[in-house]
Amino acid sequence: MALLSSARFRDDPVLERIAARDTSAYLRQGHQGEHVTTIQFALIDLGYEIPDGATGYFGGQTADAVKLFQESHELDHDAIVGADTLAVLDDAWALPFADRNEWLSWQERPIPEFNFTRKNELDRQTLGSLYAFNPLGAPLPLEFQDGLLLGLEWLLNPRGSPDGMFTPPASWGAGPLDTYHCHVVLAKNPTPDPAWGAVRSLAAGVRNRARLMQLVANTSAPIGTPAWTEAYRELLLDPTSAGTTLFAEAYADVLKEVLLVGRATGQFAWLLWHTFEEPRWRPPGLTSDSPQRSWWNAIAPYPTDLTRTPFSATEDDVIANTVPLIDLQFFIDRQQLITVLGPSYAEPGAIVHLETNRIDAAAKGLPYP
Structure with missing residues (x-):
């Protein structure tokens, strides 16, 4: 049974022995190994200097860093990583339950103003603050608001994942x-009622309206640039652009129809989530078909918790098992403001002044502009 609580340390056999007060496993000068590297990185990332870095060798520099850590936490400063020192160090990294790769991603990812991390979610929960929806985005029906928020809270669970505590x-x-x-989808089993054709027609109308507005924006500037984004934003917020109502309201009408047809047929839609979208920015070794990427939750007749899908996130599996209706595209800023629109990320991006060229460059690891 694991005694440690942080993702950095949990299940490391040597560190778990230390936590169990096996004094023969205590770390001191002259020791070496991956477990020493892990401790060194934990100290360095907390601001305790080890000039030579995390070499895996417990030398004088590491001993000095351990002593400083112990002194700052009123522990016996003996430069030995024993059970008491490890317990305090473990507590420092316990929440969120994130390994070092994830921790580094919080510092390194491009577009940080719209990277709402599990650390941000932990802070939000600790402060008791609430998410808010941007009034310039789609006026989501309550069922979609609840389903979206529930999904986000599970995906950003700082204590683990929808699978439970201490899970990846x-x-x-x-x-x-x-x-x-x-993605707002229907399961293909049972066969969707023909009444769902009305929803798909409405969604097609929204996609066509977006396409027409993008063509107009194309006459102002090259697509995806800041100038194009601002031109597209003006069109999205103009009720006379390629329609008679605000685009966001027309988009929300599709979601309302999803609920109406669901109640009439007894077939209810799901929110299908695919995480770790861009391969370059995934955890090491995570593949496109990993179960860690594919989740869903129901929005009606009542919202449900997130669970793994019985199929993978690959395009073939999704096509084989679901019927797509429309997508909820969203960005969340550091003030917990959620901007939802669609059918693509160009729409919420335009509302928050985030150009698609910047997103595309970041996905490829390219400098911008």
Whole structure:
């Protein structure tokens, strides 16, 4: 049984022995190994200097860093990583339950103003603050608001994932490189009622309206540039652009129809989430078909918790098992303001002045502009 609580230390056999007060495992000068490297990184990342870095060798520099850590936490400063020292160090990294790769991603990811991490979610929960929806985005029906918020809270669970505590995260953050949309879908089993054709027709109308507005914006500037984004934003917020109502209201009408047809047929839609979208920014070794990437929750007749899908996130599996209706595309800023629109990320991006060229460059690891 694991005694340690942080993702950095939990299940490391040597560190777990230390936590169990096996004095023969205590770390001191002259020791070496991956467990020493882990301790060194934990100290360095907390601001305790080890000039030579995390070499895996417990030398004088590491001993000095351990002593400083012990002194700052009123522990016996004996330069030995024993059970008491490890317990305090473990507590420092316990929440969120994130390994070092995830921790580094919080510092390194492009577009940080829209990278709402699991650390941000932990801070939000600690302060008791609430998410808010941007009034310039889609006026979501209450069922979709609840389903979206419930999904985000599970995906950003700072204590683990929807699978439970101490489990690998379902996402490293809500942002344009990881989790920025969910698909509104029907399960193909049972066969969807023909009444759902009305929803798909409405959704097609919204996509066509967006396409027409983008063509107009194209006459102002090259697509995806800041100037194009501002031109598209003006069109999205203009009720006379390619329609008679605000685009966001027309988009929300599709979601309302999803609920109406669901009640009439007894077939209810799901929110299908695919996380870790951009391969370059995924955890090491995570593949496109990993179960860690694919989740869903029901929105009606009542919202449900997130669970793993019985199929993978690959395009073939999704097509084989679901009928797409429309997508909820969203960005969350550091003030917990959620901007939802669609059918693509260009729409909420335009509302928050985030150009698609910047997102595309970040996904490829390219400098911008």
